[in-house]
Amino acid sequence: MRKRNLDAIDLLDGDHLAVHALLLSWRELLRTSATPLQRRSLAEEICLELAIHAKLQEELxxxxMQEALRDPQLAEAADALHARQRECIAQVLCTAAEDALHEVRMRQLAECFEQHVLSQRELVFNRARAAWLDLQSLGRSITARRDELRAEPDALRDDALGFARP
Known part of the structure; x- marks a missing residue:
């Protein structure tokens, strides 16, 4: 049986579902009073996945979408959401899991993520399908770039920390 190649939208929405599941797991760790190390480890995994997802969208x-639609407002809205998300990621990574602020910052990151997903699903993905983009080819590029990014988690973490506000 041959593995089906996922298109770009399937891959990006798959990221959304995976991060959503990780956020549910993080909430469960809070509910069960897991150790700070457990919460921190999962928070860092969430931040890494979101950083990869954002880079895939921004780079590919x-x-x-911009080339196909020539709509600067679409790019501006996406850039604004990603900038806010990057700040949230940096703030989470800069906060110790023992600090009460860590939970607040994770909740802010989750809220930002949910806004991003809603925007993508309601506005962007439908327009991408209607634009007749080569979503299969774009999906292959996304898969290859994701593999490259996952091979460099320290560089991604350092990049994310660069967005921390003093």
Whole structure:
């Protein structure tokens, strides 16, 4: 049986579902009073997945959308959401899990993420399908770039920390 190649939208929405599941797991760790180390480890995994997802969109998906649609407002809205998300990621990574602020910052990150997902599903993905982009080819590019990014988690973490506000 041959493995089906997922298109760009399937891959990006798959990221959304995976991060949502991780956020549910993080909430469960809070509910069960897990150790700070457990909460911190999962929070860092969530931040890494979101950083990868944002890079994939910024480097590959959004440029393809911009070229196809020539809609600067779409790019501006996506950039604004990603900037807020990057700040949230940096704040989470800069806060010790023992600090009460860590939970607040994780909740802010989850809220930002949910806004992003809603925006993508309601506005962007439908327009991408209607634009007749080569979503299969874009999906292959996203898969290859994701593999590259996952091979460099320390570089991603350092990049994310660069967005921390003093």
């Amino acid at each position: 998906f959004h440029p393809a």
